[in-house]
């Protein structure tokens with residue numbers, strides 16, 4: 001009983017655990033995390049990654065990503081400013097220490113939306129997140145969703161589908177993820193995601209109410 005009490009106390013002092021959302025491009029990570037941040041306003045904070053890709057219509061610099069040149073990103077990585085970085089579909093992506101610290105400083109649950117290389121690299125750090133995999137019902141459905149999103153050139157789409165095949169295989173490895181969610185029906189997938197995060201959500205609500 002005491003052990004459980006001290007474990008809870010320690011975890012409250014350390015702050016809420018971050019959450020890693022990963023899965024193939026087009027699986028629905030952004031859709032799910034935007035729903036979560038809207039319903040639980042003031043509970044979650046998004047770790048804004050850096051990328052060398054161009055912004056899509058509607059995306060905002062500093063909100064969706066920090067859009068940078070390859071040279072600037074390579075220089076920042078060399079200076080040790082990133083906890084992880086990866087090359088994905090012809091562009092660089094990475095999580096800066098500052099992005100995670102900014103969310104932690106507000107005592108919010110930090111959400112990272114990263115690819116499988118990022119997952120492997122985060123596992124080498126002391127971040128200790130909850131690892132959640134968002135998977136599509138099938139490769140065909142994934143392709144249809146990516147095409148319907150109309151954000152990719154044919155070349156980029158094919159690269160993303162190739163990466164998705166690797167991702168879908170790797171995600172089956174034991175212990176890679178704490179929670180696996182198949183995003184077939186959006187509401188069902190969202191319900192599953194909320195259930196997985198309920199303990200952390202309640203912890204943050206309690207801390208915020210008492211401060």
Ligand SMILES: Nc1ncnc2c1ncn2[C@@H]1O[C@H](COP(=O)(O)OP(=O)(O)OP(=O)(O)O)[C@@H](O)[C@H]1O
Nearest residue numbers: 024025026027028029030031145149183184185186
């Ligand atoms: N359950 C669902 N049913 C049908 N369409 C969906 C579902 N979930 C997401 N979508 C749609 O699929 C497309 C891809 O979703 P989303 O952009 O959230 O994927 P993502 O995993 O964040 O992709 P990326 O890694 O490329 O950013 C979007 O157009 C979204 O509206």
Ligand SMILES: Nc1nc2c(ncn2[C@@H]2O[C@H](COP(=O)(O)O)[C@@H](O)[C@H]2O)c(=O)[nH]1
Nearest residue numbers: 025049085086088093094095113114115118
């Ligand atoms: N390893 C990292 N992967 C990241 C990061 N930010 C985003 N991503 C992943 O990149 C792909 C493509 O994203 P898109 O916005 O161009 O569609 C997707 O799988 C993201 O999860 C990051 O900082 N590190």
